[in-house]
Amino acid sequence: MKNYVIIGAGLTGLSLAKKLVDSGESSVLVLEKSRGLGGRMATRRTLETRFDHGAQFYRLKTDSKIMHQFWLQNNDSHQWFISPAGDHWCAKEGMTSLAKKIAKGLDFSLEKQIQSIVKTDECWLLTSDKGEKWEAKNVILTAPLPQALLLLDKSEINYSAELKKIHYTKALIGLITLKSSIEISQYGYREFNQGDFFSLADQSSKGVSNLPALTLTMSPAFSEKYFDETDESIVLSSMLKSFKVLYPECEVVGSELKKWRYCQSLNSYEKSFLEVQKNFFLAGDAFGGSSLLGALRSSQALADFLIT
Structure with a gap:
């Protein structure tokens, strides 16, 4: 049994897992439905070139300094330009490389599509579309909110109707x-x-x-x-x-x-994360704000809550 299973290996899920592990928590697993890490920190590679086709940059603000310093120390990011909107930084090898750097040393598994989550007497039981099963004391769902709500509906887990208003x-x-x-x-x-x-x-x-x-x-x-x-x-x-x-x-x-x-x-929930049931949490840009910074803000707020 894992202490924490995090569904989604975008910035929210990976940065949350990293902060938990850095705090001394050793029983953390990240499950991702796709073949790669990063979510919307996505880079398309061809034989001749690369394209970032999700987030193009992150703006350096107070809330992002922790991740900025981490990427900078590992020689992974550089300043792209400064404009009236702020100081814009990007990744030398594409934005996906930043996600991979966060994931280094974490326990994660790709191509794991969760189909149902059931509460037992002792834990949460997660089942994939291939019949794989995981037990967890805590579950954190970080997928885009409409996808997260579909999984909650399938799993017959109740949640606030206010979440349906986020588009x-x-x-x-x-x-x-x-x-x-x-x-x-x-x-x-x-x-x-x-x-x-x-x-x-x-x-x-x-x-x-x-x-x-x-x-x-x-x-x-x-x-x-x-x-x-x-x-x-x-x-x-x-x-x-x-x-x-x-x-x-x-x-x-x-x-x-x-x-x-x-x-x-287009809009965000009033809190940085939400505990929909005991030891079952929602987090992501629908809670922290619509940007990489919002995703990071949500993950760090939830990590602080779980650690303390």
């Missing part, structure tokens, strides 16, 4: 390789208040890509419109058409589509 935006992401470099802004990053784009991020200016490459994050409206389109060529064609309006002379030599069904929470 997420969808995001379609275009990963494009260019024939030659272009300047999208003085920072290599540009956000939009209207139109088809949410942001453009120059992966070569970040030091992530050796080739001219951009990550196009589409607006919530565009993403909602095309998210369920099964023909990816239609979506990419529409993306590139909008891109050509902004940069008509730019030649695109490669493109790929990525999707986030739960990109950013």
